[in-house]
Amino acid sequence: MVRVRFAPSPTGMLHIGGLRTAIFDWLFARHEGGSFILRIEDTDRTRLVPGALEDIMAGLRWAGLQWDEGPEVGGNHGPYLQSERLEFYQKYAQQLVDEGKAYYCYCTPERLEEMRSAQQAAGKPTGYDRRCRFLSAEERARLEGEGAAKVIRFAMPDSGTTTFIDAVRGELSFENALQDDFVILKSDGFPTYHFASVVDDHLMEITHVFRGEEWISSGPKHVQIYAALGWEPPVWVHLPLILGTDRSKLSKRHGAVSLRTYIEEGYLPEAVVNYLALLGWSAGEDRDIYSIDELIEKFTLDGVIDHPAIYDSQKLLWMNGQYIRMTSIDRLAELILPYLQKAGLVPETLSKEQMDYIKKVTTLVQDRLKVLSEAPEMSEFFFVEEPVFDPKAVDKWLKKPGTPELLMAVANRVDALDDWNMEAIEAAVREAGAEAGAEGGKVIHPVRVATTGRTVGPGLFETIETLGKQRVVSRLRKAAEMYNG
């Protein structure tokens, strides 16, 4: 039974990199018919960010990555917040101390800092000098008597090599002599990441650990903890890093990396999941668009890429446009609605007629949208009493001699229409134009500016049809009067 976990630290909002890891976790679990577990690694009390946990859970749910075990849903391997699991870490840390595989360290932060500076100054590798590993019983008793703050350090073997298998890169091996006696339990009684994640992955029966490539170098630490505790290690799957355009690890300074931003801008969850699934994984095919079900079906470990990928928001934008075009009008209208409401273009509560109108507008903007948040700007003239005129459009198309007469002619022709449909409207506009000596674009462009205030937008005749006779005729006449002389 495959069991995977996504183990974010609530030290910030859910970001692109974290989501990508969660997607791989989830896809693999679903592909294998296993379980997807959410575990919160809140062991650094100093870096906790209020609201981060909620943001992470909301983001995962938005993306459709529902967890089978974890906060708010429970499970048989809880608790799922590490801050509520201290007894486990303390118990196993104590066991290691008792067995001589770990030891108390009383070194002060100041001493550690001095030691590091000296090592750096001497051009030597930095690392703990293991002073407390060989403390005499008397020294230890003295320090205890003084009530000195202490941590527990893991006693790494000082010779030999530690080897483990990474599912993506194969066998990786490291010299033990170069490893540090790292801290497993901090002086505040909380575990460090290295210890907590190993203990929990074991206790939660995790079979595959997906994590960023930045963890490869701490692999030996984890392997040695498993060995010291006599536990079977999981399969490690180190995911290639996601890089910014400067080729360094993607982070806040690269701009928009929090999922929140993308949700607010109006990206669709399936587009984000699809794009991120392809950042570091490939099905080996000549295609880019995959439904969630297809991703689940095709997701296997051998498709995981072993080199970093630069995050390309332009391709995500393209993909989002693709998904917007694939979305049904009903759903797209629902998705756009909040944006229109926020812009004050439509009321909070809507009649059936108003909703139908929004759907008609939706059909006209669907091909033009790349993100949902563009909808208000793009469709504003459909919802306001008077369009906002673009001065350049006015200068170009309305301030010409004869234009007022042309617009009046079109208004009259359209006003006289009995059947309100695109074909009839097109015929009316073109005929009115032809009679005034304005063929094709010569009539279409001024009419578009008069009715929408701008030069670009959906097809004129469908726009007029959607706008409705009354509004169109009124706008045409007003424009004609405004620029008459």
Added chain:
RNA sequence: GGCCCCGUCGUCUAGUGGUCAAGGAUGCAUGGUUCUCAGCCAUGAGAUCGAGGGUUCGAAUCCCUUCGGGGCUACCA
């Protein structure tokens, strides 16, 4: 500095000794459709497969060296 990972079009990638004078996508350019924009369609530019040596009849694919990029090097994850 030390240790480790990685290196195919700007970007994401396909490619596992011959069908690769390297395919797809994105982005870019041009053309077509059309009332504009977008979309859609077509075409094009764009990678001597980081470089140099080998092995082989034959290498992007195997070996060596080298250069480059990145990660880690905390009582952070």
